[in-house]
Amino acid sequence: MPLTPPIAVRFTVNPSDPALTPPTALGPAHTALTLTVITALALPLMPGHTHSPHINYSDSRHGSPVTPPLFQVIQRIFYTVNRSWSGMISREELRRSSFLQAVSQLEVEPDINRMTSFFSYEHFYVIYCKFWELDLDRDLTIDRSDLARHGDGAISSRMIDRIFSGAVTRARLPRKVGKLSYADFVWFLLSEEDKTTPTSTEYWFRCMDLDGDGALSMFELEFFYEEQAQRMAARGVEPLPFHDLARQVLDLVAPRCPGRITLRDLKQCGLAGEFFDAFFNVDKYLAREQREQAGTPQDTDSDPAASAWDRYAAEEYDFLVAEEAMAEDDDDHDEGSDPIDLYGLADEDCDDLEPL
Ligand SMILES: [Ca+2]
């Protein structure tokens, strides 16, 4: 049985959201799938959904509520399929993606949690709980100090600044200054916990490309490594001098133009995760270094065919289930412990009292 979300929060598609307006650069509306249309397509696929399976475009434009599991499924669809980051899925993007194949598999797969690419309720629950842990004031947004607590403070402050700078804001989505929405957080967490995907590589590349010229220069690498080195020193680890690290990184990535790393270089080298963690996630960088020194580069208990995200989500879900079971045990224990003496009768002879 899936766990119950901590609270039934409802997200609403805002009909005035500019993201729902087709951009003229991409042609007329019928050539691409908008957020609203994807909502309508995905809604009937959700387990236990309570809305009409015949929801249509006009219904959504009037602000049909979107429940968190559905909202997240939509974000995952865009994260994986909308390779252009336009907020509009083109026919070509849909054709090249695994989404339609995943939809067809729903007809033969009785357990939706096995559909880990888009539809898993367990994956929704993990992301939702992670958001819930950070959103202390319950305003359904994440601010800088909230995100700084993610992963016990693993992400550097310079990278957090970049995430909030708008470098990875998808076009036309309205956003509050200094706030990440739930949708932004879904993109952040998917990118942070699986740096092997194309979208993740693009996400972090955009963050590190400070001047937006399409290449990571030595200056940009040093800017992020400066804080990373300080954080390693704070953990009692002597950091490599930047020039030594840069030499290692350039050997790893082998950019076509020496000293300038492009997005294409990073995708082609297949080691984007190692690259990014070396510059802004000190804990993952050190953990990988320790595993490599110990000769155990990968968790031997996990399914080698599973993605980094699938492994992360499975571990976190098991942890959340265990945590919830412990909380229930504590509740049961409390109920079975000494009763509160509401009436001050504990020291009196109560033999003649009727049980309440
Ligand atoms: Ca908040």
Ligand SMILES: [Ca+2]
């Ligand atoms: Ca640059």
